[in-house]
Structure formats: C-alpha cells, structure tokens
Amino acid sequence: MFPTPIEKTSPASQWIYKVALPIALILWLLPLLAVAMTSVRSAGDINAGNYWGWPTSFNLMANYTAIFENTPIGQYIMNSFKVTIPTVIGAVALSCMTGFALGVYKFKANLLLFFMFVAGNFVPFQILMVPVRDLTLNMGLYNTISGLALFHIAFQTGFCTLFMRNFIKALPFELIEAARVEGVSEIRIFWFVVIPLMRPAIAALSVLIFTFIWNDYFWATVLTQGAETQPITAGLYSLNGQWVAAWHLVSAGSIVAALPPVLMFFLMQKHFIAGLTLGAVK
Amino acid sequence: MGTYWKKNQQRLAPWLFLAPGIAMFALYVIIPIFQSMNISFYEWDGLGDRTWVGMNNYVELMDDEAFYTSLKNNVIWLVLYMLAIPAGLFVALFLNQTVRGIRIYKSLFFFPFVISQVVVGLVFSWFYDPSFGLLNIALMSLGFEAIPVLADETWVTYGIIAAGLWPQTAYCMILYLTGLNAVDPEQIEAARLDNAKGLKMLWYVVLPQLKPATFIAVVVTVIGALRSFDLVSIMTDGGPWGSSRVLAFYMYEQAFGEYGFRMGYGAAIAVILFLIMMVYISAFLFKMYRDEKGR
The missing domain is CATH 4.10.280 (MYOD Basic-Helix-Loop-Helix Domain, subunit B)
Incomplete structure (x- = not known):
C-alpha cells in the first residue's frame, strides 16, 4: 500500500x-x-x-x-424531480439496449456507432444550443418539463452507452453463447440473461445521472423560463436576484437545493463511485 | 414469428436495439452539430428570415475584442484547471489510509463534487465578498488590503477558476483513490526492499500504475474547463465589463443575450469552441481505438 x-x-x-x-x-x-x-x-x-x-x-x-412560504422553491424542487426521474429512466433504458447491441454483436458499423456516442457525449453544449432550442420550440415543447427531459434523455444516452457497452463487454460471453445454443431468441437473451447481470451498472448509472441532471443549469436556462417549469438550479439563480443581501435565505435555499443529490450520494455511495471511476482502473 | 426473423435475428437484433437510442441521439446531438455549423454562415435573429453571409461571422470574430478575451480566458481555464489533477492526487494520497472513520472522511472530501455548480458559485461569491467575505477578512487581518475579487478585472477569472477547482479536485481525488486501491502491493513491497521511498517511489513505481486514472482525470478536467459556463454565469455574468467571459458564456450571450439574438454569430463562436474540443475528443477516440484493437 x-x-x-x-x-x-x-x-x-x-x-x-x-x-x-x-x-x-x-x-x-x-x-x-x-x-x-x-x-x-x-x-x-x-x-x-x-x-x-x-x-x-x-x-x-x-x-x-x-x-x-415566500418563494416558489417547493415548485422548483418538484420540477427538478419531474425532469430528473424520467431522464434517469429514459437514458438508462435506451442505453441498456444500445450498450447490449454494441457490446454483444459484431457488425461493420459497430465501432463507428460506438465512437459516435462517445464523441457526442463530449461536445460543448453551445454547439447544440440554437438547433435544440429551435427543435424544442417547433415541437411545441419549449418551456415544458417534457421538452427539457427529452433533451436530457437523448444527450445522456451518449455517456450511458459508453458505460453500458464497456460493462457488457466485460461480462462472460459464454453465457450468451450457451443461451443461443439452447435456441433462446435474442430478445429473450437480452431480457432474461443480460439485464439481470447489469443490475450493478444500472444502479451506478442511475445515481450518476440523477446527480448530473439535478445539477444541470445550462439547459434549464436555455429550454425553460419561469417558476412553472424551471428546476431548482435555475430557480436558485433567479431567487438570488430577488434576495439581495438576504444571505440567510440564499444559504437556506442553497442547502435545500443541494440536499437531494447529497442524500443520493450518501445512500448509494458504492454505486456512485463505481460509476464515476469506471475506466480509472483496468 | 416469421422464419425470416428466425434466420436473420442475429443480424437484425442489434439494429432493433440500437434504433431508439440512435434516433434520439441523432435528433438531439448529431444533427444539431451540423445545423449549428450551417447557421454560422447566416445572419439570423432566431425568428425571421435567415440571410446568407458566408464567412462574415468568422471574419467579424477576428476583429472582436470580446472574442479574444474569451479565448484568452479559456486558455487560462485550461491551464489552471489542470491543477486539479496534482491536487486531487495529493488529497488522495493523504486519505489513502485505513484509520478508523476514514471512509466518512473520503466521502466528505468528495462532497463538493456532488453539489450543483450553482451552489458552488453562490458559496464562493459570498466567500469573496469585499465587505464580509471570509477571504477579505483573512486578508485584512494579515494587514493586506481587501480585494473585491469578482469586481476586479485582473483577479476575476482566477477567482472563478479557484471556485471551479474545488469540485474538480474532489473528482480527481476519487479517481486516484480508486486507482490507488488497485496498485499492486507486491511491486510496492519489492520497491521498498530496494529502498525506494517517498517521491521516488511515487514517481517511478506508483504513478506509472495510476496511468489509467490520470488519463480519465485529464479527460474530465479538460472537458470541465472548456464547459465552464455555470460558474461564470452565476458568479459574474461575464463581468466586470466582460472580462471574465469564456467562449461558452460569450456564445450564450450573443445568441440569447440582452443585445438581441444573434444566432449566426453565436453559432460561429460555438463552432470555434467545438473545433478546440474536437482536438481532445479525437485524441480520446484515438486512444480508445488503439485499446480496442489491442484487445
């Protein structure tokens, strides 16, 4: 040591x-x-x-x-949950499938598609900002919780696919081969063989994505406005403008805003760190 | 199910599983990248008609004082943010012990990374406050003059970066703690028998084994530095007089700012930022490609 x-x-x-x-x-x-x-x-x-x-x-x-009592902070927190929870479910579900496809099957475009997800996950948000805002406006979802959640699901799929694919790649492939010899269909292999083995990865990703999305500020300001739809990060910023010099309130608001991810972290610490450090050791 | 499916399911299945993910990712990430590139050749207020202006936006950027300020600040961010890596390693080495309660210590040290950058920004604006912030109380008690960090053109960027280094160091720390866990104890013992100690041991025996952790730390720190938007927006809104802008923030300001919606010009800034990021993304992909082929 x-x-x-x-x-x-x-x-x-x-x-x-x-x-x-x-x-x-x-x-x-x-x-x-x-x-x-x-x-x-x-x-x-x-x-x-x-x-x-x-x-x-x-x-x-x-x-x-x-x-x-005096501010819509309760509403902001609700909005944060309404954006965060569907995003976690959506991004994890999509990436279980993409990760499975890219981790198990050999086909020509495999690595290319995988790299597309990886590269996309790293791009600066600003290059997406104008078109994504436009797209959301055209779909009639601007300033709605679903509009924000849909974008987050799509964007987080990049990181989640990287994570899931590497996780699945490390599973014993013989299990899948054995099931194929038994004549089990590919869809049933996914559902009954691979998904149960992915439980730790699903847990790790869920806490990680929860924290990422809860703490998102940029997209909240781009795609929403007003207390009806804004999550707590953006809400805290506008409250800070109203509470000039009322630092005891700003502080209380900050603590409330930080609480859910902190609780999540402490309850699921093992999974959280496993998720973050994926790839730090091999 | 049809015989066609039965015969070809191993060929079709991956596409079935990929379809929803690819569709979403293409719609919200891949296609918008190209759309942004396209928009950067137009003059557009986001509502009315677009006017083709060719390279004009880029030409204008070349003469834009604010653009250079942002670019310069981005370079400062990139360089100073790297301090998170040795700092994280240092904290990790400090905490890599097995005394009682060390697990709690490790998680509490990690705390800053879990909370939102909005909260980090508020906390630090307050820490820097010229009249009652802890920093200036400390400075004055040591006999220095108070520095209004966030209102001072020379200090402001460094002040924001310091705030950003706090969670980033925590992140690097956790990467290194995991890495240190996996360091081969036999090699350490062997090196100890050869009388290797302290820094020498760290440099020649431990660090080489921490290479994967260092790689990830560099990647996430570079990305973090180039994505620096939240802290700038919360702590200074780009000020004073635009001196703490970074490209990510300047782009937002141009596209949605108070000075009217200049989508084309904003998109041009985003393209420049994207190209800078692309250097790192390509290096990352190249390394991944080599690792994949090496398996």
Missing part, C-alpha cells in the same frame, strides 16, 4: 495524522460550513454584519419555513 500505512510509522506522525485529518476536512468544507451556519442566522445578524461570530439566535425553522 502506498503511502506507508500510518500504523507502521512513528507514534508522533500517527498523532499528527489524527489531528491533521479533521483540520483538513474542516478547511476543505469551510465554505459549506459557513453556508450551513448562515442559513440558521436571523435577519438581524445579517444586517449587523455578524457573519462569522456566534449567531445571536438560531432560526433554523423560521428561515427554512420562510423560503418555502
């Missing part, structure tokens, strides 16, 4: 490590801790410039209730 395990070093350095660890963490998360602290302060503290001292009072309930 590298670096040398700390248990094998001198007691002094063990002690230093044990102290350094929490200090490093606090410094690393300092901006976030400050936000969490501020989100429970009173308006009086903010006006008096008391940002870093001990809060004069703890207004946890008051601040968080205030943002839900």
